[in-house]
Amino acid sequence: MTAIGIISLDNYDDIIDRMDDKYVSALNTLITTMISDWANDNHIFYKRINSERYFFVAKEADVDRMKEHQFVLLKQVKEAEINSEFVLTLSMGIAYGDAEIEKIGEIAQNNLDLAQARGGDQVVVKDTDPNAKPQFFGGNTDGTIRRTRTRSRAMSLALKKIFLENQKVFIMGHRFPDMDAVGAAFGIAGLAKLANREAYVLLNREEVNPDMTRCLSELDKYTELSEMVITEKEALQKIDHRSVLVMVDYHKPSLSISQTVYDAFEKIIIIDHHRRGDEFPNKPLLTYIETSASSASELVSEFIQFQTNRKIRLPKFVPTLLLAGIYVDTKSFAVRTTGKTFDMASFLKTQGADIALVQYLLSSDLDSYLSISRLVARSDYYRKDIVVSVADEREVYDGVTVAKTADTLLSLNGIHASFVITKQAGDVIGISARSSGTINVQTIMEALGGGGHFTNAATQIKGKTLDEVQQELFQELDKLERTKE
Numbered sequence: 001m002t003a004i005g006i007i008s009l010d011n012y013d014d015i016i017d018r019m020d021d022k023y024v025s026a027l028n029t030l031i032t033t034m035i036s037d038w039a040n041d042n043h044i045f046y047k048r049i050n051s052e053r054y055f056f057v058a059k060e061a062d063v064d065r066m067k068e069h070q071f072v073l074l075k076q077v078k079e080a081e082i083n084s085e086f087v088l089t090l091s092m093g094i095a096y097g098d099a100e101i102e103k104i105g106e107i108a109q110n111n112l113d114l115a116q117a118r119g120g121d122q123v124v125v126k127d128t129d130p131n132a133k134p135q136f137f138g139g140n141t142d143g144t145i146r147r148t149r150t151r152s153r154a155m156s157l158a159l160k161k162i163f164l165e166n167q168k169v170f171i172m173g174h175r176f177p178d179m180d181a182v183g184a185a186f187g188i189a190g191l192a193k194l195a196n197r198e199a200y201v202l203l204n205r206e207e208v209n210p211d212m213t214r215c216l217s218e219l220d221k222y223t224e225l226s227e228m229v230i231t232e233k234e235a236l237q238k239i240d241h242r243s244v245l246v247m248v249d250y251h252k253p254s255l256s257i258s259q260t261v262y263d264a265f266e267k268i269i270i271i272d273h274h275r276r277g278d279e280f281p282n283k284p285l286l287t288y289i290e291t292s293a294s295s296a297s298e299l300v301s302e303f304i305q306f307q308t309n310r311k312i313r314l315p316k317f318v319p320t321l322l323l324a325g326i327y328v329d330t331k332s333f334a335v336r337t338t339g340k341t342f343d344m345a346s347f348l349k350t351q352g353a354d355i356a357l358v359q360y361l362l363s364s365d366l367d368s369y370l371s372i373s374r375l376v377a378r379s380d381y382y383r384k385d386i387v388v389s390v391a392d393e394r395e396v397y398d399g400v401t402v403a404k405t406a407d408t409l410l411s412l413n414g415i416h417a418s419f420v421i422t423k424q425a426g427d428v429i430g431i432s433a434r435s436s437g438t439i440n441v442q443t444i445m446e447a448l449g450g451g452g453h454f455t456n457a458a459t460q461i462k463g464k465t466l467d468e469v470q471q472e473l474f475q476e477l478d479k480l481e482r483t484k485e
C-alpha cells in the first residue's frame with residue numbers, strides 16, 4: 001500500500017527569527033542532510049516543499065520500519081546542536097491505505113495538523129480506513145509551538161465575527177467544571193454581551209465539586225451573571241439556527257456537561273489548552289487549542305484584552321473568576337506559567353479582579369484536606385521517583401480531591417510522576433496523573449483510554465476493580481521502562 005508523509009519543522013520561524021543569514025543557511029543544510037539520510041535509510045522518495053516542509057512517498061512496509069525505529073529522526077533533529085537557546089522539533093503526518101492517492105494525501109495533512117495541535121515533536125500515523133485509529137509516536141518535549149500575539153488577535157476578531165453573525169451564544173465547559181472552565185465560560189459570556197448578543201452558560205448544579213458550590217453561591221450575588229446560567233432543559237428550548245456553542249477548557253464531546261445539548265448544535269467553537277486527543281467535534285467553525293497557555297482563562301483573557309478599553313468593560317466578578325481560573329491551573333503561578341500568564345494576571349487586576357475574593361474561592365475546607373491526607377498516606381513507590389496511590393475501595397472521591405492529591409505527591413522532593421487511583425461517582429475507577437516534565441503522563445493515560453497534557457492527564461475506566469486498574473497502570477509503566485532501555 002502507498003503511504004504519504006508530510007514533515008514540518010515546528011518552531012523553525014522562532015529559531016531563525018534572530019539568526020544571521022549565514023547561520024540560517026547552515027541550519028537549512030543540516031536539516032536537509034538529516035532528512036535526506038533518514039529518507040535514504042528507509043528507501044523512500046522525498047522532496048522539500050519549502051524551508052520548513054518536506055513530503056515523502058513510501059510503501060506501507062517502509063512506514064512499519066520507521067515505526068519499529070520509533071521515528072529516530074525526531075530524536076536526531078532534537079539533539080542537533082542548532083542554537084543554544086532553542087531546541088528544534090519536527091512533526092510528521094503519515095497516511096496509507098487502499099484509498100485514492102488524493103485521499104491519502106488529505107489524511108496525511110490532517111495527521112500533521114493533529115500532531116502539531118498536540119504540541120508538536122511527534123508523528124501521527126493513520127490508515128485511510130475510516131475505522132482506523134491514529135497511532136502516536138514521540139511527543140517527548142513539552143510543547144514547542146508558541147502562540148503569537150498576531151494569532152490571538154486574529155482569533156479574538158474571528159470569535160467576534162461569529163458572535164455578530166449569530167443571535168445566541170451558549171457556553172459549556174466539561175463535566176464537574178473547575179474554576180478554569182467556569183472562569184473561561186463567563187469570560188466568553190462577557191464577550192458575547194459586549195457584542196450585544198444573548199449569552200448562556202450551561203451548568204448542572206447537581207454535578208459540581210464541593211469547591212465549585214462556594215463559587216456558585218458567590219456568583220448568585222451578581223444577577224447580571226446568574227441570569228446567564230441555564231440548565232440543560234432551558235438550553236434545549238432556546239437553541240435555534242442562530243445559535244452557536246463555545247466549548248471551553250475541553251474539546252472531547254463526551255466530556256460535555258450535557259451531551260444532548262452538544263448534539264443540538266451545528267455551529268461549534270473550541271477554546272482549550274489541553275493537548276488534542278483523538279475524539280474531536282466534526283467540522284468546528286473555529287478551533288483555538290493552545291497547549292502553551294496555562295489555562296483556558298488565560299486564552300480568554302487575551303481575547304478580552306483585544307475587545308475592551310477604558311469605556312468598554314466586563315461585568316463585575318468576571319475578571320475575578322478568570323484570575324481564579326489561572327490560579328488553579330497554574331497552582332498559584334508555579335507550573336505552566338509564562339510571561340504571558342503574568343501579563344494576563346496583571347491585565348485582569350486592572351479590570352477589577354479581587355485577589356482576596358480569589359483566595360476565598362480557592363481556600364480548602366478541613367474535610368477536603370483530610371481526604372487528601374488519607375490518599376497521600378496510601379501511596380507507594382513504583383520506582384524511586386514515581387509514586388502511585390490506590391484508594392480504599394469503600395470510598396468514593398471527587399475529581400478535585402484526587403487532582404489535589406496527585407499535585408501534593410508531585411510537589412514532594414525527588415518525585416517526578418504521581419498517579420492516584422480512586423473509585424469515583426458512577427462506579428468508575430479514575431486515575432489522575434501528574435509529571436514534573438520528564439515523564440509523559442499523557443501517553444500513559446491515553447493508553448488507558450484517557451487523555452490530557454504531557455504533565456497532567458487522567459482517565460476513567462468502567463467495569464474494573466481498583467486492583468485491576470493498578471495492574472494495567474503498572475503494565476504501561478513497565479512498557480515505558482522497556483522503551484527507555
Ligand SMILES: [Mn+2]
Pocket residue numbers: 180181249273295296329
Ligand atoms: Mn483548564
